[in-house]
Amino acid sequence: MVFGYLKGLDDKPLNRATISLGEDRMLHTESDQVGYFQFKDVSAGTYLIIVNKSGYIPTTFTFVVSSNELKKDLGEIKLEYSPSQMNAGIITLTDDELSTDEGSSLGQTGIGLLQSSKDVFSNTAAFELGAYWFKVRGIDNRYNNIMFNGIPMAKNQTGRPEFKNWGGLNNVIRSPYELAENNTVSDYSFSDLGGTTYYDTRASNYRKGLNLSYSFGNRTYQHRVMATYSTGMLSSGWAFTFSGSRRWMDEGVIDGTYNDSYAYFASIEKKLSDKHRINFTAFGTPSRKAGSSPNTQEVYDLRGKNYNSYWGWQDGDKRNERVKRIFEPIFMLTHYWNINNKTKLTTTASYQFGYNKSSRLNRYQAENPSPTYYKNLPSYWLAKGNASESSALINSWLNNDLSVTQINWESLYNANRSAPFYLDPYSNQEGRRASYFLVDDVTKDKTFNAATHLQTQFTDNWKFYVNVNYQNLVSDNYREVNDLLGADFVLNKTSFLKGDGSANSIDDYNILKPGSVARKGDKTEYNYKFYRQELTTNFSTRININRWQVSTSLLVGWNESYREGKYMHGLYANNSYGKSEKENFIEVGLRSGITYKINGRNFIIVNTSYFESSPALNDIFPNARLNNDISPNITKQKINANDITYTLRSPSVKGRLTGYYTKIKDATEVSRYYAQGVGLDGGNDAFISEVLTGIEKDFLGTEFGIEWNITSTLVLSGIASIGQYTYKNNPNLYVFSDLSSSIKDYGKSYLKDYKLAGTPQKGYSLGLKYNSPKYWWVGVSGNFLQDNYTNVSGLSRTMNFILSDVNDPGSVYPGVTEESIRKLLKQKQYQDVFMLNANIGKSFRLGKYSMGISASVNNILNERGYVTNSFEQGRNANYEDMVSQPYFANSKLFYDRGRSYFFNVYLRF
Template structure:
């Protein structure tokens, strides 16, 4: 046994060395050239402007975890309110989370419902064979053709969600007599209009895999898998309750409008990340296996945006266009904005916005006319559509040794090496009829004289003329390199089962600018230098089988995580500066649990506590007090996560089950953060203190409860679930919690304590969901018909996320605005009644 372990360890080392050599060669930091349920895009929340909050968590031994992902997905539920970066996704043992943000984009596997059914999911303190499980759990998808169910599978679906039609075909050959297995799949999803007006969807997904099993005892297996998901979709924007009221529609979308009588969306996402894996499985003997996967992706992501140049904001829900900007409907004491003249303005705006849907949408024809007039005078475009790109190339090697030392002991050992380059840049998508546009910072014209170097986005190419498809404003690469070694050990001592695991490694990151910004002529073009962080995590867990169906468990972990590159740079669009005081996160997590399993009842209850400090966060906002866009870094954050989660599954009869599950949790900031922000029109930095202690994690219900009944018998499947959601916080704005701002506004009590605004919440509520299906066995194959309906009672007032606006209720000169940004957060609301009818034929 020891000899075989040494041999396997040598193989791991050599595979790592080979990887390092292939990435090197003078190209430093650059890459050479359905589990238990099925998710749809409407549940996953693909949109770039909506945080991807769904976490796939599923464990066959846990009633709560196995059901919560699907049941609560319509409100974008996050497991324990953790950031998505704390949930790790693997394919064939290779990590797939985005290396810059740390998060996994579910659109990477969009449309691969049939291929993602074969997965292994582990909860935070469960063991697995591919890595130390993450704080929010880990999932490993098996894309090997030999492990996919043999045969053909054809399905068609109609829905009123993100897409309205879907067709899926997949084929798996199984292992033939010559040791080959093949797998292929094709999915098309489409909508000329999604559930939300102005949105559309057009996506083609493909999957191809081949595997060869070698050796007389099938000791070796080589598999190659490639897939992709080219997608174009029009997105939805958040809006204020005033805008929803004016439109009489909780799904009002300000991102679209009419052009020559046709609908056009200003925020169109194009995404395509062709990916490939090569996996070698070496069955050393019946008790030992070595798995090595080399893979990568070439990601292409872009999102358009309507922008403007020295003119009025063209957004149809811009605050100056709304009735409440004329008459202050929120503050009775604001007599200066509650006059008869103000009321006349309110009435005029109300009548205009309610007279026609077109008046509440982008007026593309007006923008073209304005640009034509500007061009006639020799001026640059007043309005244009830009396209923001983030194209990531990634290469990863993962190698894992799994060994059963004996019947009571297992040992896993692995290494992971990964490198990525993400190219961020902006291109001109559409000049909207204008004839010229120059690559200069027009927002800084009030600070610097025309022609000043400070106005140039690129001093290497001053006053460059920008045409369709040309790069402007910013252009840079972010490089990230990661390396880890990990091991886990489990042993059973009678009724006690123990787990010990450790992961150690490091991350490096750097920036390489392609433009010499006029505000930072000596610190924007070229390399930034490299920031390096060591990382380590240790984990212990115990499970006691007390007999008669009773099981008790407990676990604890502690570690240091590197900050992600997405928050590591102060203003990556402008310069090479790293965030000041950038440190590793310190992460502690713990859990105790109880499970009861009998012939009629399966029950789980868990309590958890996690504490994370030295957290770095980063947000860009418009800051009225400096009359400029600002890039804000928040450092020294600390957060507490704690709560109780439970699941009960009562077997009422052979056909009926009654299920209850839910969580009551807390996820709040434990201290005040340090603030440093950049004035983007002056190129200067300022510091402050953010009084965010007590703010909550946003965009997920902290209270979520469900009761359901299921009937499964004779090929019939009927499920009905009532779900209740509460304590859904909106993303808080730092503006009204800056210490200097509060002092300026006089928000200080008699004891010299700052008066901090409470965080806005969205309305929760009750939602009824159900499904009915039938499996029919035919002479050749089987037919299944399934209808899923979400929000049967059409409760459209449940908030699924949103954010407080980050602007002031006063102008930069101190005059009070009639419009109150502080009283008008932007929100997303849950879809009303929606569903999907799916028909599948397997043969």
């Protein structure tokens, strides 16, 4: 047996370090809470030991085990702290494991990726503030780079990683191989504003043995079971790791929501020789989850903060119209080649396919069935001067009259039973065409990736890395009939346009097959493909010279995208069918980091970068469901990010202070909604795609974190994040509509100095934790969040808002003054909130087995006033409408779900 103890230079034990034997790391283990580690059954010979821990300089040395040694004591192994090594921490996802895309007209995300490491600020921001949708430095999760074996996980349509693709696989993605936070240099990619998280899923990397766990909570699932088994490297040269889980709940805190999600993971490794290994990885997460609606404050006041308009009773069960189903399995084959002791080459090929389906109610020549449709709310009738109808509706809402407050499924079936008959011209069969029906918006991606990573060490203090990645995407996108609700078929026409009954009528979704119908499982409304391929090359180097470490990374990339329409829409007959123009972008970037070691406890770190980022597919093709139009003046984002950090690492106090400034230029944002008073050629009211181009954003702020070991068992920690995130210019605004085939240029949208939404701009946390020598702990923390704003509408801040005729500068609506405009368009700021959290846990040794239990409660005081996401309704496009129809001026929002709890127990064999 070989054993030893890991400690820092301050003589404190280091736990959760990874210790490997041999250059090929065939044997590896982790240090425990006292820094102890061991290897059993080590035969005689000479061994190389490799010690890695986040935040510390890796250590390697050789030792000899003689034939008569039963035990080999390596003694104390000391590791030196270095902030530049903060790249192998823990990534923690919220239980949602996705960004919410429901209800936000401007595409703001909810909670995204939360990063954690031994750095006190990152750790606290992730586990404390991150639980309340706080985004570090205000950065959206589309700027997080997640990689598995060199393969990027971002979706080309949105640029965001789809966290649901690996949700529930906590045991196998708990510890990334690399975590390059924020603006730091990564060894495995050029990285992005949110950093790079890199997972190596080699089967022999995982802890040998069986891990079973059960969790109980009230967040996005009520129950979770997980099992993971790893063989380690067998004498035959094979290693196997398998993991599986299920998460489910019948109903969550929000009415009518449920979750049923599975996950599986398999990794199989074969050692071919001392230099070559191959590893096959497969994982998938079939899931089904019901959504919740954003609501106006009026609705929350009537029904409470757990209200959800997406469901209604049917045959004694709650039925939700918004159900998201995802299953996008991925398969990877990786080759590891140890060319020599200083050079390694890792190459991966992957293929991902499957589906992403989101259901919703649709209608044809019928009234909106949503309970929160503006005509179904008291405020509408009050504004119309009908106080009696308003009062009657208030009573119905307060008394929870289900025929008013929830979807009335029976009425939808009844409407279809009385719908008119229609003769299908292609089958010559007559049937009832649906007035109401359920559809699925379907995306089926087929993505091939090939990635290679070369690392070499020129000298003891000079490392060099090369990364090359190729990706090819073919994406099918269409709307599919899910349920006809008692009807026979759907007519493939829109009721928002008036057709003339001809074969080329503008109201027909596909004039290649005019007057057609769609039955269950058939495509309707839109059908197109996205094609995209890209090639990215990245070079990085790290050089250590005395007290200095210099890291540099260079990016060169190319991509090409186009759309192919499968339908010829009647309104867009000239640009909806067939292939669009190809959009090509070339990206370049440079990132550098410098660390100066003042002494063993004090460090100065400077990071700076400039790089370009290509627009996502949904930004390039803003109205892709209906035509091949490309966003005007579409170009690459230009990003400049800078930060400077002072880090202190003493035996009793650890802390850091960071100042940062990030500028994003030439960004494009696309949102789709129903607007009134837009002044289009075909009328004033329409479904539109709003495109903002040339956006500039500034992110300026300070981060401070401190951890004070008051005693050997009592730790006080605190952080402060003070940011200011704003629009810095007035971007151009264009509108693509379902009413007119022309593109409307609205000129400038006056957004300058408005605050960016989607996160509190200031966050503070103070926590106290007791760590018992007997392996139990208890902690409490207070968290304060400030400066949370609603997402503003761009269209309401163009000249169209005050002009009855946008082409006539003198056609100002009556009553328009600077004061009235400022009052109507003032950005909503939500209340500051205080959240109290607590956690407790204990680990046990049961012979050679281990067991642990833990419990946490967030938002103990049940604060329900915290707004997690909010956006202005885009319906009010002009001053007259906003004054006469004030109910449209109310933002829609999501509230925090209140007090939440989570209990977990695990057993390791």
